[in-house]
Amino acid sequence: MQTIKAAVCREFGAPLVIEDIRLADPGFGEVEVTLDAVAICHSDISYAEGAWGGHLPAVYGHEAAGVITALGDGVSEFQTGDTVVVTLIRACGTCPNCAGGKPTICENPTDGVQGPITTADSEPLLQAMACGAFAEKVVIHRSQIVKIPSDMSREAACLLSCGVITGVGAAVNAANLRAGQDVVVIGAGGVGLNAIQGARIAGARRIVAVDMTEEKLDIAKEFGATHGVLASDPKPWRKSYKALGGRGADAVMVTVGAAGAYNDAPKYLGWGGKAIMIGMPHADSHSEYSPMGMSYQGQGLIGSKMGDTVIQRDIPWMVDLYQQGRLKLDELISGRWSLDQINEAIADTKTGSAKRNVILF
Ligand SMILES: [Zn+2]
Ligand SMILES: [Zn+2]
Numbered sequence: 001m002q003t004i005k006a007a008v009c010r011e012f013g014a015p016l017v018i019e020d021i022r023l024a025d026p027g028f029g030e031v032e033v034t035l036d037a038v039a040i041c042h043s044d045i046s047y048a049e050g051a052w053g054g055h056l057p058a059v060y061g062h063e064a065a066g067v068i069t070a071l072g073d074g075v076s077e078f079q080t081g082d083t084v085v086v087t088l089i090r091a092c093g094t095c096p097n098c099a100g101g102k103p104t105i106c107e108n109p110t111d112g113v114q115g116p117i118t119t120a121d122s123e124p125l126l127q128a129m130a131c132g133a134f135a136e137k138v139v140i141h142r143s144q145i146v147k148i149p150s151d152m153s154r155e156a157a158c159l160l161s162c163g164v165i166t167g168v169g170a171a172v173n174a175a176n177l178r179a180g181q182d183v184v185v186i187g188a189g190g191v192g193l194n195a196i197q198g199a200r201i202a203g204a205r206r207i208v209a210v211d212m213t214e215e216k217l218d219i220a221k222e223f224g225a226t227h228g229v230l231a232s233d234p235k236p237w238r239k240s241y242k243a244l245g246g247r248g249a250d251a252v253m254v255t256v257g258a259a260g261a262y263n264d265a266p267k268y269l270g271w272g273g274k275a276i277m278i279g280m281p282h283a284d285s286h287s288e289y290s291p292m293g294m295s296y297q298g299q300g301l302i303g304s305k306m307g308d309t310v311i312q313r314d315i316p317w318m319v320d321l322y323q324q325g326r327l328k329l330d331e332l333i334s335g336r337w338s339l340d341q342i343n344e345a346i347a348d349t350k351t352g353s354a355k356r357n358v359i360l361f
Contacts, residue, residue: 006135007342009058012050015343021125024116026072026139033086036154038133039063040349040357041162047128051282055113058126061134062088065157075142084145087161087311088129091143104306136361146315155358156329160315167194169307170278171202175251179203184240184249184268186210187256188220190356195253197328200224208240223328237267248273255279262287266294274300332356
């Protein structure tokens with residue numbers, strides 16, 4: 001047991017509080033990672049605003065990278081001193097989904113309230129998303145980490161743990177894109193830019209980005225979009241057909257958490273096209289589409305959690321593409337902050353103009 005600093009949510013919608021918390025030693029199958037970097041994701045903000053409920057007090061944060069500083073019993077594949085990416089994808093390894101190659105939908109989630117952290121007064125403290133990475137250290141399960149080269153920039157590496165694998169994985173794993181296909185990506189934020197570069201890596205022919213401002217569409221083009229359409233257009237899908245030579249897309253990836261975007265997503269599709277649902281709206285939002293149209297045209301709606309990523313398979317190839325200059329990570333970072341500045345970093349992320357804000361320890 002040790003005392004570390006963390007940013008704690010004590011009340012939904014209120015600023016996070018920097019306080020000392022208690023962290024248990026790693027148990028069986030667990031490791032302790034001392035963090036170098038953690039990025040702020042819109043999921044952290046949704047949780048902190050109370051959009052998805054959950055126990056309080058809580059420590060959010062789930063896009064992290066650091067160095068292993070202690071090993072629990074039964075961990076032989078890692079050593080102290082290993083540099084790792086820390087993800088929220090905790091996999092039991094034996095349920096039907098894990099065994100079937102889909103650890104992102106493991107059927108045995110853990111109870112984060114019974115996790116390794118408590119308040120300084122030993123009161124229960126939620127280790128949100130099995131990470132609790134708005135803190136100097138985390139104790140997490142061996143299945144959640146992947147070793148990366150020790151000389152890799154940690155601020156770039158931490159992005160691999162959520163936004164990048166979610167977007168690139170949606171293109172490569174969930175949409176299963178192949179060379180020559182046409183793609184629409186709704187939202188050019190932290191996940192959307194990665195869906196765009198995932199489509200580029202998969203060999204898409206034309207990639208249409210849809211977002212609210214010309215500035216965001218210009219950034220989308222730096223990541224591989226071939227066309228941009230303003231979401232404020234009364235019928236933006238018509239502009240998309242035009243960009244795609246008069247036809248609908250083979251895949252549309254919805255990377256924003258807005259029900260309206262989900263209502264419109266099927267309208268961008270061509271016959272046989274698939275809508276990939278990535279962004280997570282608030283728990284009480286609902287969406288409408290025409291089942292008849294989708295059935296008649298052989299279209300599909302596919303939910304994709306964390307890009308259907310198998311971290312041990314996918315993060316190493318993404319690291320290689322980054323080192324070859326084919327996957328942009330440094331360009332995703334728009335701000336660097338200290339843990340003490342986390343509320344300012346969150347406020348900056350909420351403006352919607354930032355790509356990824358990173359806390360450096
Ligand atoms: Zn995230
Ligand atoms: Zn499982």
